[in-house]
Amino acid sequence: MRTGSGDYIKDPSGLWHYHFDSKRGSDAFDAALDAVNSKPQGPAWFWFNGTPAPISANDDDDALLSRWREWKGKWNSSPEALRLMHQYAGRP
Numbered sequence: 184m185r186t187g188s189g190d191y192i193k194d195p196s197g198l199w200h201y202h203f204d205s206k207r208g209s210d211a212f213d214a215a216l217d218a219v220n221s222k223p224q225g226p227a228w229f230w231f232n233g234t235p236a237p238i239s240a241n242d243d244d245d246a247l248l249s250r251w252r253e254w255k256g257k258w259n260s261s262p263e264a265l266r267l268m269h270q271y272a273g274r275p
Contacts, residue, residue, distance in 0.1 A: 186221035199227035216244040
């Protein structure tokens with residue numbers, strides 16, 4: 184599902200993944216706002232610069248961006264965790 188600054192892609196399990204497209208948006212603020220405003224029904228993950236974070240049902244862009252920054256710090260401190268998450272999500 185194409186959005187203003189990215190795409191939502193549904194995996195075989197029914198989980199949505201938002202992927203930012205830098206050609207259609209400029210930064211993490213654009214991505215978070217687009218992801219929250221365009222979120223389809225159901226569970227979803229927000230991907231920005233290769234780092235995931237879950238999108239909660241009541242998120243606004245500030246809450247999502249804050250969670251993503253927290254997750255980014257955790258993932259960056261554990262390369263193995265990041266590799267496994269990319270493998271799980273079907274990303275290279």
